[in-house]
Amino acid sequence: MMGEWEPNIIVIACNWCTYQAADLAGSLRYPYPTTVKIIRVPCSGRVEPEFIIETLRNADGVLIGGCHPGDCHYKEGNYKAARRFKLIQKMLVEMGIEPERVRLEWISGSEGLRFAEVMREFDAKIRELGPLRW
Amino acid sequence: MSKIKLAIYLSAGCAGCEMALVDLSEKLIDALENIEIVWWTPTVVDLKYKDLENLEDKSIDVALVDGAVRLSEQEHVIKILRQKTKVLVAFGACAAMGGVPGLANFHKREELLETAYINTWSTDNPDGVLPQTEYDVNGSKLTLPEFYGEVKALHQVVDVDYFIGGCPPHHDHVAVAVEAIIKGELPPKGSWITSGKSVCDSCRRNPAQKGEIRKPIEKVRRTIEGTPDEECLLQQGYLCLGPVTQGDCGGSCPQVNIPCRGCGGPVAGKDFGARAVGALASLMTDEAVDEMLEKIPSLGKFLYRYSLPVSLINRKK
């Protein structure tokens, strides 16, 4: 069983930046692991803490991708995301989950290369941590 | 009109919810004109489990269960009760959400036992023994039931028709619920019986009640820090969970200068703690968030005080 295990990684990406970066990574053929599945949302500020927890019931890692500070299409959605993220990550650690499984990254639409790098790195980290078993 | 047949069962709870029924006093006596209590065990009426088993299926109109589920015996009784009852109500925070005892899910069973029987300061345990489910005393076996490693809410064991929040539900709300049951004016199955208002909606401190705009939370205060004025507690930095909590209590805690901790159940959504994080973080400045992390080291125990067993991740990994 363990030998066949492949991580299940969910990326919840802001439509205006991180999702565009993923698109760009594809166009420019920057490879990133197939373990990554992307969910598009209008803004990282739309990501409710419940989404993150719900995702973790089935995934091994969750990454929220938003716009760089100051760049939010809706002015301050990403600031809100950052505040929520800090609190929710703390609670997850209390539940015995490694903090590295939950990640928040600012990746703009032009950062296709960075998107692919972050995904590779995140995938490696999750493989190192192993499956999240309940 | 024939009387409504009511059953009440205390599962793993503190009996506070039943005290709330008793505190109805005269109203309870009036309600008895329309209600026949067929089973109130083990608290008030000396009836045996057998008496419940002998009832026809669906012959009880309404059953209230208070307390969470911790023992196999409790699960057994609840399953029979479900079979005999038309409308099953999770009555109060423990049955509806796991309640304070549900905080035990933050720990492994072994940790709980070790603390109680080995590490506590007044414990005298020269041989380091833990209570045994089977123990031989002079040739006779003494047995103890094993308790579940996890506290569960009622709907995690059987199908539940309605939920009522509160630790315990305020007796005024109980009166409203009892009346709704008598009149048959119940919401769709699976709902909470609630006014639908949040604690803030029923709180006189709420700036919106005075037509004022809510200010961001710039500072976080524990209840011990300073004395609150008459304004909104949350705005003063006291982490009141009123915005995400059902306010069928009438906002009783903020009325005595104490912030809400969410016993009424979530206004919306499944996961109370996550909803609370969402709401608080939206109202707070970055600095306040950092201050909160520093001042409340166990955010989970703080925010899931009454609801851990029904949260999306409901026990420690």
Place this chain on the structure above:
Amino acid sequence: MTRLEGHGKITIIMDENGNFADAYFQTVEFRGYEKFLAGLPIEEVPRTVSTICGVCRGVHHTAATKASDGVYGVEPTETAKKIRELFLNAHYVEDHAVILYALGLPDFVVGPEADPAERNLIGLVRRVGVDIAKEILKKRKCAVKIFELLGGKPIHPVAGLPGGWSKKIEENERQEIEKLAKELVELGQITLQIFEDVILKNEKYMELVTGDLYRTVLNYMGTVDDSERINYYDGVQKIVDTRGNEIGRFRGKEYLEYIAERVIPWSYMKFPYLKQLGWNDIRDGEGTSIYSVGPLPRLNVSEGMNTPLAQEHYEKMFEVLGEKPAHYILSFHWARAIELLNAAERVLELAQDESITNSDVRAELGEVTGEGVGILEAPRGTLIHHYKTDDRGIVEEANLIVATTHNNAAINLAIRNAAKKFVKNGEIDEKILNYVEMAFRPYDLCLACATHTLPGRMPIEIEVYDSEGMLYRRLRNF
């Protein structure tokens, strides 16, 4: 503390002749409060631990609040102390009333051998008459009103804070409390009158009360004030031996020098004993290290009551029982009725003190000491809450000893004594259930902090084993 629930289980073992050999009382569940409170800010603890028991929630709230004073090295203001004492005494009145009317008295008013379906509050109402019953309920409700007014919530209170209380009492509230308190004093007087009419005037019952069946010779512990009178909220813990000689007295953290809790593998509930006398098994009589707590033990260790009407009854009780300390456990009920009146008188005294409306309800907190012990007398006996925190006042470890746990060994002994009488030559008298219930009722009645069923209605299962260890008979009241 081991937090228990479910039903109580009694195992009786017979010898080869079918006579009583031994009996064990077990409570069957465990909760883990001592562990899961860790991580909470200490000021969040009082409102959280009240859920240990919905019946005596106010005492857990108050004991934890007292412990939180210690954590912040603060002495509550005089006004706050008065409010807390008022709150606790109002709680006493309603709790003692529940215990007496729902359980203690039905055994006598309806009769110890009456049908269990009749031997309860409903049967009691039938005997004393509906009008009196309504009057009693109405008066008890007055205490509940005071409890809600001060505590913030009708069942689980929230108002206790380190160094004080979250809310001041307004003058109109004080006047209302004073009015309610007068009703409570009347409730106390009615209760003692019923006790006198039903029990004291009935020779057969008095034989039961002062007979050997319900006599357990133990040491006793309770709280007394500077003049050796009973105090529920604060004072010093006094311990006397089986003959009434003082063994020791302690305050706060010193409890660890006097009390240890033995773990026995067949019980989720530990067995506290007097440390200086050493563990010498669960036995009564001279030289035992077992002690008990609660209404009768409090009266036993003290020199009197702090209010005039209750004092008269105190004197009368010891005169009738003819011994002090009194070891007759059915007189717990008598002591309870006297305490009800005492608490009611105390509520009235405090409510008549106009300075209770002062606005200094919270003292300035001191430096975090990192440790606090709150000891008070719960209606069922001494309650100890002990916390250690980090330098921010976040709980790291906790130790709770509730009244029921203090009385665990005493309850076992009382049941043993009753079982001795009812198991003979392989014959088991059905009345054993009634009489065994009567044996544990005085101590706690509820085992509420332990078993979570309301007073007296605790489901009990008795299993009788023969000398070969085979199940011989099973009796249940549920």
